[in-house]
Each structure stands twice: as C-alpha cells, then as structure tokens.
Amino acid sequence: MHEMSIALSIAENVKEVLLEHGDVTPISIRIRIGCLAGIVPDVLRFSFGFAATDILGCSPGLEIEEVLVSGRCLDCGEHFTFDTFPVVCPSCGKARIDHTGGRDLELVSLEVEDNNEGDRCQTKDPESQ
C-alpha cells in the first residue's frame, strides 16, 4: 500500500524533528505533495493515523497541501505545470517531458505542544514510598 509507506516515512520524519525539540507532543502536521505522487489524501490521512500511533505514540492531525507538478518539454523547451497524466506539452503536443518539481513530499510545518508548559500528566511521583 503506497500511502502506508508514505505515512510511515512522514511519521519517521516527524519523530526526528521532535527529537530536536525535547519534550513536546505533535498537534498538527502539514505536508506538501505533488499531485503526480499518486497519493489519495483521504487514504494517506487514514494511514497516517496508524503510522503516527505506532511511531509517535499519538495521532496528530495531518493537513495535506497538493501542489501542481512542473515540467519542461524536451522537444521545444516549454515550461509548464500540470496536474494530470498522461502529460503532453501544451505548446507542441509532444510527450517527452522532464519533470522539474512536484513529485516530492515535503514536511511544511509541525505544530507542537510543549509538555513542560501544559498539564504534567506523566511526571514521577516523588512521594511514592
């Protein structure tokens, strides 16, 4: 399942970012994906719920921003953006296209809550024993 492997890599990414921020809990995550990445946003959001619970121990919201893919025609050099396959050059109609962007997945922002400023829920109880 395509979306699940992407969901897992997002969660791993977020985990790395979180490690740099100390004791925080992710609240919401915003990603950007090219529409040619072949992702179904709803499926990705669903998969991410599982991936995040597994890897992060919580399930933050996932906002998905879809971007158009940009390309350049190898025949006439025309630059353009598109959001469907198959792709043909709008200028000459040829299909030899060099994709210049929009296929990648990018972590745009990560909203977190500082656990030290909010409610302390898992602190050790010094009075035990």
Ligand SMILES: [Zn+2]
């Ligand atoms: Zn062309």
